[in-house]
Amino acid sequence: MSQKAELEMRPMVSVVVCVFNGAKSVRRCLDSLFNLDYENYEVILINDGSSDETDRVLQGYRDRVTYVKNEVNLGLAASRNKGVKLSRGEYVAFSDADCVVDRLWLTELVKCLTENNVQGAGGAIRTPEDIGYFARSVGTLHKPSPKLISGNEAEVPGGNCIFKKSLLQQMGGFDETFKESNADTDFNIRVWSDGTRILYQPSAVVYHYHRGTFSSFIRWRFINGIGLYRLAQKHRFKAKRLYHMFNLGLPPLLFIVGGFTLWIEPLFLPVLPVALYLIQLGRLYIKERGEFRPREICLGVFLGWLLRLSGSAGFWYAMITLPRNHRETLMRQDAPADSSADQPGIALK
Numbered sequence: 001m002s003q004k005a006e007l008e009m010r011p012m013v014s015v016v017v018c019v020f021n022g023a024k025s026v027r028r029c030l031d032s033l034f035n036l037d038y039e040n041y042e043v044i045l046i047n048d049g050s051s052d053e054t055d056r057v058l059q060g061y062r063d064r065v066t067y068v069k070n071e072v073n074l075g076l077a078a079s080r081n082k083g084v085k086l087s088r089g090e091y092v093a094f095s096d097a098d099c100v101v102d103r104l105w106l107t108e109l110v111k112c113l114t115e116n117n118v119q120g121a122g123g124a125i126r127t128p129e130d131i132g133y134f135a136r137s138v139g140t141l142h143k144p145s146p147k148l149i150s151g152n153e154a155e156v157p158g159g160n161c162i163f164k165k166s167l168l169q170q171m172g173g174f175d176e177t178f179k180e181s182n183a184d185t186d187f188n189i190r191v192w193s194d195g196t197r198i199l200y201q202p203s204a205v206v207y208h209y210h211r212g213t214f215s216s217f218i219r220w221r222f223i224n225g226i227g228l229y230r231l232a233q234k235h236r237f238k239a240k241r242l243y244h245m246f247n248l249g250l251p252p253l254l255f256i257v258g259g260f261t262l263w264i265e266p267l268f269l270p271v272l273p274v275a276l277y278l279i280q281l282g283r284l285y286i287k288e289r290g291e292f293r294p295r296e297i298c299l300g301v302f303l304g305w306l307l308r309l310s311g312s313a314g315f316w317y318a319m320i321t322l323p324r325n326h327r328e329t330l331m332r333q334d335a336p337a338d339s340s341a342d343q344p345g346i347a348l349k
Contacts, residue, residue, distance in 0.1 A: 098209045228311065
């Protein structure tokens with residue numbers, strides 16, 4: 001079979017990208033999507049009520065994409081569901097406006113699906129070289145990134161994944177109650193509960209342009225903590241249990257350890273975090289020295305602490321402030337995987 005004939009036989013893929021106030025990054029993302037070596041695909045762009053210059057930046061791409069602008073910000077889950085409804089492909093792939101995809105990205109994802117006869121897959125997320133010192137340091141944390149579960153089965157992030165459209169329809173799409181974050185994690189959990197495998201394909205690469213300021217980093221992790229609380233309530237702490245217990249226990253643990261240290265020997269209080277920092281620095285340096293510079297790793301350890309603290313703060317904030325009736329609604333949900341009508345998403349027909 002000729003190469004041209006092989007290309008023509010590739011299944012149709014719809015690539016969905018959602019953007020909210022991403023005028024500075026979306027052009028870079030779209031340019032990479034139009035440079036793919038895959039032939040049979042479409043790009044669906046959902047502008048989720050942006051108030052910056054995003055709409056003006058996208059003017060030059062309107063004839064190359066299916067473009068929809070939400071009148072108000074609906075959230076990432078709702079926007080992705082809208083993209084799925086508009087899709088014409090057998091498969092639907094997702095990336096984010098602050099990402100750049102590798103030229104072989106779609107080819108590798110589709111190959112993973114077809115060769116392994118599975119309905120879902122995700123790839124690697126790497127940190128690009130052409131970003132600042134702070135953003136590169138954020139990259140040492142590998143958030144978001146695929147999380148291997150067993151063999152090459154994984155929890156895949158929404159910024160680098162692909163699913164068969166029929167699976168998305170069967171599962172009712174992404175749960176739109178996760179307005180802040182973690183709708184992709186919830187979707188992964190529901191798919192696993194249904195007995196469906198999601199595979200990791202490391203050769204399908206996306207480069208993530210991480211947050212470049214301290215304030216945006218803290219806000220991102222705080223909001224992620226709110227999403228994690230919604231996830232814990234929906235699945236009754238059964239999924240990702242240790243992670244949820246860590247978010248619950250971190251503040252009181254710090255309080256107890258700090259108080260005990262002051263009671264035993266106040267001089268130990270500054271020594272303890274320094275010792276922990278040096279231990280973590282050594283571990284992270286061994287793990288990341290091939291990809292990151294020493295000064296990026298040094299800051300990365302400190303950012304890792306802030307990541308956990310801000311995420312736990314968001315978790316506690318949601319636990320205290322989320323309306324009681326909403327909490328009770330989430331508690332009643334068992335996240336059933338056998339009926340899309342039971343999911344808070346929409347019918348993706």
